Amino acid sequence: MSDPSATGRGGAGVPFAAGRLVGRDRDVAELRALLRDERVITLIGPGGIGKTRLAAQVAGLERANVVELGRVGDPALIVRLVAEALDVHPAADGLLVLDGCDHLREGCAELVAELAVRCPGLRFLLTGRRPLQVPGELVWRVPPLALPGDGRPDADSVALFVDRAAAAGAREVADRLGDVERLCRLLEGVPLALELAAAHAGSIPPARMLQRVGGRHGVLRARDPAVPGRARTVWAVLEWSHELLSPKERVLLRRLPVFAGAFDLELAGRVCADGGLVRGAEVPGLLRGLADKALVVRLADGRHRLHGVVKEYAAERSREAAEEVWLRDRHLRAVCEAFEHCHQAGSLVRRQPWPERAAHVGRGRSLLDECRAAIGWAVESGGVVLGLRLACAALATLRGDPAESAGWLERLLELDLAPVPDELAAVAKGALAYGLRARGELGRATRMAVESVEEQRRHPYTPWLGLTYAVAMTLCLRAGRGELGRRYLWELELAASAHEDLLALATARLARLDLALSEGRLELARRLGEEALALAREAGHHWALARALTRLGAVAEAAGDPQGARDHHAMARPLLRVLGEPADRDRRE
Template sequence: LLAAGDRTAPGRQRTLLAIVEWSHELLPPKERVLLRRLSVFAGPFDLGLAEQVCADGGILRRAELPGLLTGLAGKSLVRHHAPGRYRLLETIKQYAAERLEEAGEAAHLRDRHLKAVCEEMERCHEAGSFDRRMPWQERFAHLTRGRALLDDSRNAVDWAVESRAPVLGLRLARAAMAVMAVRGDLGESVGWHERLLALDLSGAPADLVAVARSGLAYGLELADELGRAEELVVRGLEEQKRHPYTHWLGITYGVALTVLFRTGQSERARCYAAELEAAAGAHDDLFNLVTARIAQLNLALFHGRPDEAQRYGEEALALAGQAGHHWSLARALTHLGAVAEAAGDLETARSHHAAALPLLEDLDNRIELARCQAQIGRVAAGLRDYAAARGHIADSLALSRQTGQRRGIVRALMAVSALAHARDDLEGAVLAAAAATALRESIGQVGASGRIEELLALARARLGADRVELLWARGRRMPPEVVAGFVLDGDPGSAAPPPPVLAHDGLTAREREIAAMLARGLSNRGVAEALVISPATVARHVAIIMEKLGFDSRARIAVWAAEHEVDAERT
């Protein structure tokens, strides 16, 4: 496209580059200056941003920019993107960027761009997140504008790293993090914070650096890197506590609480929730007071105090209504739904989750939306509304795969298990619970085991302990999407197709040894004592042997071992 063209056309029209150069040469001098300066924008921009970045009071005065921008738009070198917003086509942008380098203005314009984008993102965050005097739709418009600045924020952070400007870079990353968090998408901010924190921070304010460490922890927590997240957020929290309170400290407490809940540290979480309640309450920080109430709700629910959890949930909902932030409202509603489900009031639970759903859809918060869909699916299964349950759970899985969040997949798999259980498909329920448990363990997340133990007890009574051990071992090894597909799309009972029978050589030496002991009539405990291992380890070996040989009971293993003269002494 750049090198070839119509050979019969005039020379200036034979290549795209020639056309652009010809058009550029026809521009008045000031339009040329503006065009090359506009190349620093990665995405759409408006007149206000163009004035902040491109007008210098010398060559280009602010008052001149509207007319110059209109002139470039009239020549199709600048395109209208939306009402009041403009953009450059990529080819034009590349050409203009080369002219900017030739003019020796690139570094200066990128400095101005970094500063302008940082300040604009900070305005979007402050107005969009915490100004209670502003109606929600106006506040949401600021959050939407902040999202529209993310392409330019990427370029600006790159320049902050390249030009060694950590303060502006960290300020921008902090404000952008808040805008991205409402959408539930902080994966990109991890790279931003890692690169910025690697710079020389000796001249950076300590509280700004502390917030950055907490911001990195926030992104890591969402990416299921709980070990690194805990270390960073605790450090960032202790550093921020040495400075006057800001809402960023409250947000850091919220991240710390999430990490502690996920790693089973409920006592530390209780202490942090009390600290957050006191600090946010003293500073009338309703957004973070909602977070404190939700944390207290979770603790009460975990310790079996449903009435207390209900009270905290109602307080969270009232505070969220005062704050007027739809994300807070949605969080309070979904947690109240969890309380109602725990109390067995499934209709109320579904009502709360259904009220949160459109709020999260408007925010385009796919992580929280995936959680809400899984919760509605589980509740719908309990109400025997299987078609609705399947649709919600499938949507939850799809959203979690899009965001790459494994804990969302864990939550959806548990909902799959609940649906299978409700349909009396105990094999599918065990498979899904096993897959969820394996994935949860792989990310270091602690989960309540009560529901799973109840399911396994029922399954053992109905299917037999050996069959359940086999299903559990199989589910732990199967890919989550395969398990979900079997249970959601297959007929009850078809979730675990029998594997092919393997030859004798398919067993390891230890597995042949255990098979021989079963043939001699030893129980799992007897095998464990003979081999000096735990009964649970024996049970896992037995399940694997059944999987490999295609059997569904210990008795069949014993018969097979006897028929094949498997000798424990020889192994």
């Protein structure tokens, strides 16, 4: 069976290893049949049994919304990620897949129970090592692959081993099926254990694997008998695979668990290479070696990730090497520098074509999981300077969820700010004001924005001052502080003109548009909107274009031109989707 895409309506696909899914046809068919009658099905089983791959196969065939939770550390994010997968508004029907619920069991259980009541047509497919214990849950234990025996030389476990061995360059495995069958029985049909063993079949014949893995003194016999059998099997094969690695491959493997989710070569090199045992130029080759040995998963977009069980094993090796703090510090710095580069290249370069900007926005989006993990470490370790730099750069790059950014900044600004430069502290307050506005805390946001403007004015102009002026101006006008708001508008236009800050100039025009609209001066509002649109086009930034279009839509609506309003909003909608923002965001702000 081929692997259909696991990407569904609004969902991000569950990443899994390349290669066809072997031996799960009956399981897929059974689950699809059960989903016609059952609302909540949880796939359970030990790590390495194939829960994610099976769920991904079903998700692709059912065109499901998919949320991968293994990369998420904060329970508060569950609702947001599910809302994104369901296109903000829960679907009336369809299938939602939550993969990797174990570390977020309580939050997942609460959300599934609530959605099951609110969305009676929505079905749920969950994966974990234990049930969630929600009402109506059907627990489906993922079985190991069928073992050879009883006249079944074509057993699924054998088919998987032969398939993966052939991919690893072993051409004669099919001629040694007796040894393969014994090895499959020894490994209990656990898919990950079979794939790890098959990855070495090009250099180690199955007969030798049998001796090393399961002989009299084999690694399977050496494991703690208190550990459940199949979990012990996977861990033992991991230890055997680890022993076969080169010293540099071992070093890189134990450093990879620092990444929250998928990582690219650039980030892996900057975090994991130390100029000593592993050099930056060596990382791509070492990663290829780990991927060839089935320890690292290659994704279709060129990034890599660790299977959950491999990540647990490698993290234990990292703790033994006492590298965790060192790695997380390097990770924080590398992610901060990556986002600052994305912000600089994607937003601040003047008159840059959108495709060039979009590449940097896209890279920033791919690093969002790493950003969350890095900020968590900044709070935990007291790395307030790098944390604030990262939070501000990520907000400016992505403009995704200002409310989430506000949470980051609040936690960081509660730390000891003695080492923080005054200018950075002022910028962080302005960024927090932007997030608080999105969260609806207008009074606090206004105070924070005004304080930030007054502090930033003591330093040379930056685009952050332009953004903070815009936030303070808007909030003051809404709060009845019209005189201060108009003063900020005037100062913003002067400063932005002097520094050719096209985005800030467009923002100022739109603020004047809103004032004109509130006074019923529709022709002036339309002209200001056209000026803002021209500035946005000159800047080459989709975010400013979308905002100008939506405000022009509001002007058309006020002028009694519903078709014109629809046309403007229709032009803005795809721009906002590219940026990952709700199509009605500008209206809500």
